Structures are given as C-alpha cells and as structure tokens.
Amino acid sequence: MNNDVLPESVNNLIEEFAKLPSIGPKTAERLVFYLLKSEDNVSLGEASLALKDGVVNCEICQNFSTDNVCKICSNANRSDDLICVVSQPLDIVAIEKTGLYKGKYHVLHGVISPVDGVGPEDLEIDSLIKRVEGSGIKEIILATNPNIEGETTALYILRKLKDEDIAITKLAHGLPMGGDLEYADQMTLGRALDNRQAF
C-alpha cells in the first residue's frame, strides 16, 4: 500500500529500518520521516557504510578492535591473571561502565544453543582454552547471561578447564540495587535468600 503513496527511496529506508531488531514497521516509518526533515540521514548513512572499516577481532580476546591486539589487551595497567568471559562485546561495554573491573576479557561471540544450531565449535571457546593453558592465569570469571544457554555455556567451559589450576567464578545473583523486594521475581528472590550475606 505504501508503494502508491511514498517515494521509493522513502520506502527503501523504511524497509531497512524494519529489518533491525525491536524496530517494527510503524517505528521504521516514524524514524524515516524524522530523517526526511533533518540532515542526519547523511551522517547516519556514512557511519553505517563505514561501520566495519578496519574492524577486526582482537587476536587475544576476540573483542572488536581496530588493531590486531585491542586496547584492553595491550593495556599494561590491567591485570593479566584475571579473565572475564562474556558472550558478546556489548557485555564488555556494560562491565567497563562500572569502572570496577581491572582484568582482561574473552569474548565467546555467542552461547551454546542447539535450537539455533550453535555448538561449542562455533564459539571462541577453543581460543579461550588455548589462551588459558599453562599461562599463569589465576582466575576466570564466567560472566555469561543467567539463562539456560548462558549457564550451559558456562558449564561447558567449566568442564573443559577442570584440570587447570585456576579459580573459576561467576557473577553474584541477588536483588538488583534500588529494586523493591515486592517486585523481584521468585527466582531472583530465591537466589538472594540462598546467597544471603553477613552484615
């Protein structure tokens, strides 16, 4: 129906936006009409085309990087004997925002998910094992998401590393800060009780 009413270039961009996750056709229309009234379509277009220019995976941690070794891996002020394993680069952004982590990372680029046909061999697990073996790393934090796929992936890595002399930890579960007890879900509240701490 749109095709009769809108110029083709407008329909094209609506279609492109609608391909993105969490953007439906209505939102796509609204975004495009916003861009029609602004000049931002040019900078968005250029940034979009340039997105992957020179972006590679860091050869150590597999995070996106513009150098062979990323800024975190080459940062001498960060501890080499602590590695935080995450499923995707966005998780690194979230952890870095806390400003509390001073170790290195390893990005798996996914989680084990038989339903989606993703096995351990599709992830950066081999590169993690190789990186860890005989390296003197003292602790590995398995920071995959607390859902079935994330925990399965963490358990798989745990088993692979069981013969290494390394502390393997995971993030604490409990009530979110600032959260109300009455709004916490059952699972979270249960974990918070199990893991209760001394004052």
Next chain:
Amino acid sequence: MNNDVLPESVNNLIEEFAKLPSIGPKTAERLVFYLLKSEDNVSLGEASLALKDGVVNCEICQNFSTDNVCKICSNANRSDDLICVVSQPLDIVAIEKTGLYKGKYHVLHGVISPVDGVGPEDLEIDSLIKRVEGSGIKEIILATNPNIEGETTALYILRKLKDEDIAITKLAHGLPMGGDLEYADQMTLGRALDNRQAF
C-alpha cells in the same frame, strides 16, 4: 567510557542511532552490534544516503513525491472535490491503509504551536487557501490530531475558510474498534456518549 572499548566507527554509528527519536543509547548499541554481525549495514547506509534523492513536495498537496505532482493528485480515479487536510505525510499513509478514502489530500507539514515557535505562516496553510478559493471543492475534512495543537490548527483553518461555500468536517471521535469500554479514557467515552448513533 565507550571510546576506550569500542572501535571509533562503532561509536560513530551508535551516536547516529541515538540521535533518532525513541532510540536511547542502549537500543543504539544493540542495533549497531546487530549490524556488525550482519551485512545490512551496507544497504541501510545506501538507503539512508539516497533517502532524499529526487524527493520534492508535490506542488498541489505538498506531500513528499518524486514528481512535481504526486501520484495521488494526478490520479484521475480520485475525487477532486474532496480534500483531507493532515499535519504530516505519515497521516496519509495511515488513511490510505484503510482503503476507504477516495479524495485528495493536503499536507500542512506541522501544526500551529506557539511553544515551539510554529505559526500559521510556517505551515502549508496559504497554499491550502489558494488551492481551495474558487476551485469548486465541495468538502474539506480537517484531520489534524485530536490534541490542543491539532484542534487549534483546525480552528484557524476553519476561520480562514468560513466565507467559502464548502462543507468543513472532521473525523469522528468515539470508542476505538475492538476496544473495551472499561479501558476507554474519560474524554473518549464522553465523546462516544455525546456522539451516540441510532442503530
């Protein structure tokens, strides 16, 4: 903080997305990481750059068009004596989707809003008056949004056209189809009562 962790090209596109209405920094991150894993960044970039190629305002109705006169205005099967006045091109898309309207349109490209510094002279009101005067148009539907700015704009146009021999109408208000009485807001329910119809 991002700047330390992500390649510049990735940060650039996150910033561009975050400029768009209804897209916050978190959503922007998620969209960009989706694009990093797909090939869609190229087609999105090209469509974005080409967005305004050859797009002009139709010289009759002011809707976006690739010709001087848009497809709706040049469509001989649509009635020339009925004009629906809308504030933006998206409203035309919505009305066309009903498949029930066979007249022409006029796009104001905004509404009167003193707070935002938008007066009648910033809108396509003069072009509407000129189009209407002595044209033989029989009815004008003022289909601006049912909020303060929309109604103010409609009233302004109504006053401008009061000397013309033209029926001026507006869209019906009432309960939305499929809507539950108990969930309707006061204003809507009040209008639905006022405008009650014989079975």
